Amino acid sequence: MKRTGFAEADCPVARALDAIGDLWSLLIVRDAFDGLRRFGDFQKNLGIAKGMLSTRLHKLVELDVLELVPASDGSAYQEYALTKRGLDLFPVVVGLRQWGEAHLYARGEAHSNLVDQSGQPVGQLVLPSRTGRPLTWSETRVRKAGARKR
Amino acid sequence: MKRTGFAEADCPVARALDAIGDLWSLLIVRDAFDGLRRFGDFQKNLGIAKGMLSTRLHKLVELDVLELVPASDGSAYQEYALTKRGLDLFPVVVGLRQWGEAHLYARGEAHSNLVDQSGQPVGQLVLPSRTGRPLTWSETRVRKAGARKR
DNA sequence: CCAATCCGGTTCTAAAATAAGACTAGACAA
DNA sequence: TTGTCTAGTCTTATTTTAGAACCGGATTGG
Numbered sequence: 001m002k003r004t005g006f007a008e009a010d011c012p013v014a015r016a017l018d019a020i021g022d023l024w025s026l027l028i029v030r031d032a033f034d035g036l037r038r039f040g041d042f043q044k045n046l047g048i049a050k051g052m053l054s055t056r057l058h059k060l061v062e063l064d065v066l067e068l069v070p071a072s073d074g075s076a077y078q079e080y081a082l083t084k085r086g087l088d089l090f091p092v093v094v095g096l097r098q099w100g101e102a103h104l105y106a107r108g109e110a111h112s113n114l115v116d117q118s119g120q121p122v123g124q125l126v127l128p129s130r131t132g133r134p135l136t137w138s139e140t141r142v143r144k145a146g147a148r149k150r
Numbered sequence: 151m152k153r154t155g156f157a158e159a160d161c162p163v164a165r166a167l168d169a170i171g172d173l174w175s176l177l178i179v180r181d182a183f184d185g186l187r188r189f190g191d192f193q194k195n196l197g198i199a200k201g202m203l204s205t206r207l208h209k210l211v212e213l214d215v216l217e218l219v220p221a222s223d224g225s226a227y228q229e230y231a232l233t234k235r236g237l238d239l240f241p242v243v244v245g246l247r248q249w250g251e252a253h254l255y256a257r258g259e260a261h262s263n264l265v266d267q268s269g270q271p272v273g274q275l276v277l278p279s280r281t282g283r284p285l286t287w288s289e290t291r292v293r294k295a296g297a298r299k300r
Numbered sequence: 301c302c303a304a305t306c307c308g309g310t311t312c313t314a315a316a317a318t319a320a321g322a323c324t325a326g327a328c329a330a
Numbered sequence: 331t332t333g334t335c336t337a338g339t340c341t342t343a344t345t346t347t348a349g350a351a352c353c354g355g356a357t358t359g360g
Contacts, residue, residue, distance in 0.1 A: 013180045048348090050350095100162030127275055204339075
């Protein structure tokens with residue numbers, strides 16, 4: 001049956017997953033962060049079927065995560081570039097990366113690493129309170145959509 | 151055809167998406183963070199088909215994201231509780247939430263909010279360098295699996 | 301200039317995943 | 331002990347996916 005949709009949900013997590021919560025979308029965005037811009041580059045790097053890639057790219061353009069821009073080499077082709085909305089997915093991709101690094105590799109198994117400009121590994125993502133103090137999951141809660149502040 | 155697998159990938163993002171990159175897994179984890187623990191509670195809250203939920207819960211248990219524990223009310227039933235590995239998904243869920251909040255709601259449209267213990271909205275996720283300075287996407291890069299440090 | 305090849309798709313098919321409902325065994329409540 | 335609740339499994343129709351074949355316009359080699 002048709003996949004369940006959450007585009008109208010009150011919960012932002014549900015809407016986000018409805019938009020990009022599939023196997024390929026975030027991998028495409030990850031590749032875009034790595035500098036890939038052309039259809040063929042994505043296709044080669046991901047090993048994705050061209051039909052899937054075509055569908056996903058069009059959906060990401062429609063969502064305004066990617067946009068079509070003239071090719072940077074002056075040819076008549078076009079390239080896919082991250083928009084502001086796409087760039088804002090950076091913490092999501094990093095979050096997945098850090099979780100994968102921590103839990104999905106055997107001891108000593110090699111994996112790619114995220115480093116800063118000096119080549120130093122980056123730190124862990126931090127959720128700060130409004131005053132800047134780091135928060136853990138147990139110090140937060142979700143206030144439902146219609147709830148009065150108190 | 152059989153869905154493409156990334157369980158062996160060098161990239162932690164790919165492995166993470168292979169494990170939990172579907173519509174339901176992270177919604178179940180989100181609900182678990184909100185305190186839901188029983189099969190029926192997840193089913194009611196998500197409106198998910200029972201077969202899907204059963205498959206997903208078993209997979210999450212197998213991945214050690216959730217674990218089965220005796221029911222907290224003393225009955226003979228069991229409950230699903232987040233493990234350490236599951237709790238570590240907190241930044242991923244928060245990242246999706248913040249992206250959804252920022253980009254998938256019309257101006258003024260109501261949505262649920264993440265607040266700290268005093269009811270204050272939380273800040274944005276921050277990726278710190280090893281020295282604690284906040285990093286943006288353009289200040290990081292991925293070092294491939296086998297690359298020598300320099 | 302012409303043919304060969306590259307690029308970025310679309311179309312087709314089969315196998316697999318999904319949604320939704322019917323069904324069931326054991327727990328629990330009256 | 332009868333009926334309801336819980337937590338599933340099974341079945342079926344439909345959609346999604348992967349992979350391959352095909353195609354037209356752009357680019358390149360001779």
